[in-house]
Amino acid sequence: METANSEPKTNYLNADYGIKSWLLTTDHKRIALLYLISITLFFFLGGFFAMLIRLELLTPAGDLVLADTYNKLFTMHGVVMIFLFLLPAVPAVFGNFLVPMMIGAKDLAFPKLNLASWYIFIIGACFILYAVVTGGLDTGWTFYTPYSTTYSNSNVVAAALGVFITGFSSIFTGLNILVTVHRMRAPGLTWRRLPLFIWAHYATSVIMVLGTPVLAITIVLVALERLFHFGIFDARMGGDPLLFQHLFWFYSHPAVYIMILPAMGVISEIIACFSRKRVFGYDFVAMSSIAIAVLGFLVWAHHMYVAGISTYAAMIFSMLTFFVAIPSAVKVFNWTATLYKGSITFETPMLYVFAFIGLFTIGGLTGVFLASVGIDLHVTDTYFVVAHFHYVMVGGTVTAFMGALHFWWPKITGKMYPESFAKLSAVLVFLGFNLTFFPQFLLGYMGMPRRYHAYPAEFQVLNVLSTAGASILAVGFLLPMVYFVWSLQYGKDAGPNPYNAAGLEWQTASPPTTFNFEETPVVTWEAYNYDEIDAPNKGVEVAG
């Protein structure tokens, strides 16, 4: 491999040519790219809706779009962002790309299933987009009954089917990763040698496999109810609308951990690399992923404190919700401790990591506000909740996603991104983000309800700030589109391991060959062996 850089080599990108070779590929790396392209489009679609929302909220009167249109905007923003962007974002792109490489496998356990899951995703997305173009959807992303089943005039069934179908894509991705981690690890790669990224994806997959089917059956019941008036969730027929909420949140709360856990895995990888240290408390960070996955199933009714559930149940769920916050706290503290006595550099991915830790801490701790029944009573269904979940989802997951994109871009494409532009956009994103969403905490506590098309005048100042922030945020997100594309042509060649990082994925060429490794590696070291890599003179054999 020493001569790798001089002559053009075949890699997964140029191994085969033509559209067909992409659309029929079973290479996990190519499928990851298919996902990357699709979800990027959906992110901008969702972002476009977000910009319209923010523009409407610039003034108290509902004067930009009609009330109905506004309702469709936030619904489609939520549905597109959650189901078409954030859920697949890290696991289906980076999980797909990296899991086999990090464990020294040639591919995922079921390559065809992997391709199928992308197609399923696209088919589901088509249903959702069909609902969007044929009049939109106005139920909110939560599809609450009986509004969704009886009263809404929009295209609920198509959208519900879309969500149902993309659910299967997520199930298959989870299944694939789960089986791969169990069955395809390279010789010597014991569980305690796995990168934390793998642990996080393992935990994520468990949630995908156990939770998503419940969403599926719930959606089926909603569709049946809407089509045939089954009465299961319809109070007029003797049904209980709250049962829908139970079933929906049984999936959708754990789903927020599908969004954050892989992002946490990303953070562990990057922070170790740029502080040249093994992640502090490896075992605890690994186990906290599992703990989050399991405890995450026990807390769903915290979305229903005031929905009419019993007081006692609300208190049980409140208590359990506090428990699930603890493993996240453990992670944050361990990441911070990792920096201690490191040898820290400030490449763009590392900036995103710093942003992540700060924003996730705020987002998570405001989750603790919401977990407190006595506070949630006041702030539920207000902008406080909106701010909370954008802090964890955008400040958390999207930030980590951006970090991951920069970190592994050289691996994916073989080219470096331009560092100074990247840093600029990271700073813009951080500032824009806080300006957008911090005012929403204040708005929420003042009582501005969410999903409001028009609002009382005294809320205007903060809303204007929020819209201003969103514009900065938009620039921050558009900039990378430009320089990433630019780097494909003009970027510096990266070489196999530009950051001198640990991890099997860095021990193969960039971009890797179709089967990742010339020879199946045999692992004899612990994860994050930066001591060996950086040790003067006795560096571990790092290819290239």
Place this chain on the structure above:
Amino acid sequence: MPDSELAVHNLKHHFADLEQQKATSTFGMWIFLVTEIMFFGGAFATYLIYRLSYYNAWVAGSQTMEIELGAVNTVVLICSSLTMVMSVHFAKLGNRKLTAIFLLLTLLLGFGFLGIKAVEYHGHWVHHEVPGPNFHFEHQGNYDPRQVMIFFSLYFAMTGMHALHMVIGAGLLTWLLIANARGRFTPEYNSPVEMVGLYWHFVDLVWIYLFPLLYLISHHHNG
């Protein structure tokens, strides 16, 4: 094709050997079944919660079920599980002919089940027990007919979903029959048969719970 060549042909590129490949696909299938458990589980949970709230209506709804047909169908399904397990067994032994026979028997029994189910559905249709505008339930007990409609909604949702799985299973069996006829399976490579077997048994397993819950547990109130 000689066996050894066939084995190589069946080994996907990313596995070290057939053994790893088989273990992997078996585990994958079980994980898939786990998702199925959760899928049907959501419906069972709904059933349970409404049964607790609307006990009388549940009894009334359940008493309209034809126990005989349900019991016969249970037997049919159990027999199909036996024939399925036999076909797997013979596929492992490399006996193509017996594999085919038992697969065919399984398929026929599956159709038998669906046929009987169709008869039942027809009965419900005739008696206006299908939820919707035509629903009508002569009620005499201490309950509200709308609650019986919820019972039937769940009944149709659950048995319908189960029947859908049977139909998919029938498709898979047909595919196996063709592949078997083409000599795709050997004593070394037969996991498709085994996988479909697992799936088929799981569908049987769901019915094992549906039968008592929908037909039996309120039956004694008849007396």
Place this chain on the structure above:
Amino acid sequence: MAGHAHPTVKTFVAVWAALLVLTALTVGVATLNLGPFNPIVALAIATTKALLVLLFFMELRYSTALTKISVVAAVFFLMLLVGLTLSDYLTRGWSSYINPFR
């Protein structure tokens, strides 16, 4: 995989017979009035049948610990779904505002 016991045709037929017997049993029991025990007995029989299918027809008995754990985990999480949902439904009546302070 090679090396460990596999069920024989004899086992299969025996399990099949047991399943038929249990089916007859559960239908029979259903006609008796056991009060609250009717569902319990029916579910106990169903679970026995399910275990027979799982362990022998689906060869769970001869599978890896991992497979067994997966199945147990699914059942466990299903129980969580049911149990915690019931924690709402069963206690709703308790919180009637009238009771405690009047």
Place this chain on the structure above:
Amino acid sequence: MWSNLPLFPARASSMAGHVDALYFALVAITAFFTILISALILFFALRFRKSRSPQATQIHGSTALELLWTGIPLGIVMIIFVWSSVIFFMQTRPPKGAMEVYAVGKQWMWKFQHTEGQREINQLHVPVGRDVRMIMTSQDVIHDFYVPAFRIKADVLPGRYTSTWFHATVPGRYHLFCAEYCGTQHSGMVGEVVVMEAGDYDRWASGAVDGSLASAGEKSFQQYGCSMCHRADAAGRGPNLVGVFGRPVLLDDGRTVTADESYVRESILNPGAKIASGFKNIMPTFEGQLSEEEVIGLVAYVKALGDGSANLPLPVNEPNSGTYPVAPKAEGSAAKSDKTATPPAKTVPAKPAARQ
């Protein structure tokens, strides 16, 4: 627009102080941890930047530290849990003797009915310094009754009553929002709560109305033929409703439920759902024949029938007796026989005094 930039909601109920106190505590905790983490990151990042710390020192972890930073947050959140649950418990349990206002949410307006008979739309007048309990239902989808200045919120569901309560402390006009998404005009389903001085309120409340809610209910009770079956003597085919409200009712399947508003409502609209022990399921459903307002009137009436004996626990009705044991209170039977009887006549203790 820039003239006033409020950053904090008005504080106008007895709950607000409790909620705000916990809120500030949480803000302090959040600020503490956010600053702690950010400061540590900043400090480490600068102190251990590559130019000052060319070689990292590998530290694998420390169980003591892990326990510490598991234990401390756990301790903190458990305190928060208890604190917040106490607030929640207060909020979900209205004090006894609260005055009651019925609310019906529908796409997209709020309708309120006072027991004295006043009806309002999107405006709710309440006196300062009194406990007010809201008894709410929805005619269509889920809505949510939210008054930020009171720090209270409760979903309003179709098919049953939910309730919440408040004790306004400062006269004024406050926002009332629908906080559960309910369709096109969700953001238009707003109104105001007008908190008035007691005297002003009394003047307002005594304005022209055609009879109290309960008397309206009594009319419906006659009009819809309820009185044919529900009679004071043993001749009725249905149970005597005097003294039922607020009592435990034995059902024919052995369960016992409390006869609260939701139960009465269900008994009218869905009589088959819960059958009082000793009776047949012969009561027809009135679903579709009664508007939510009429149901509320009937509920208020049935409630008034039960009020009089509030402090005398009655035994659960005996199976097959055909009637409830009639409360040995004069008001009870008076209410039944006297056509002109209005609720104030029956609700002798405390309430009428407070109301007038």
